[in-house]
Amino acid sequence: MAGGNFVNRVMSYLVNELLVNSLANSPTFQRFAVRTSRRIEDISVKAAKKKEELAEQVKDLSKNFESFKNQ
Template identity: 65%
Template sequence: MAGGNFIHRVVSYLANEIIVNGLANSPAFQRFAVRTSKKMEEVSKLAAQKQQELAEQLKQASKDFDPTKRH
């Protein structure tokens, strides 16, 4: 049983090395990675802006509907 586990680890290591080196040296994959990273940054920035806007709207709404204030 231990021999099979060792062989599995060796094959897994070799496959991982081949895949990682292949992708690391691939200009197409590098372009994909850069585009994906930039898009994720844009999405994160937009999400943070929307979160801030929503927080401000909720704060204003709570002020508008405060039952302790008399209009």
């Protein structure tokens, strides 16, 4: 049984190496990876900006509510 496990791990390693090497050397995959990375960065920046805007709106609403409450 242990021999089968060893063979399975060796086969998995070889397939993994072939897959990684073929993708690493593929210009198409590299373009895909770069585009995907840029899109994720853009989305992250937009999300951070939106988070700041919402925090500011909540802060303003809180101030307005407090001033309304005190009248």
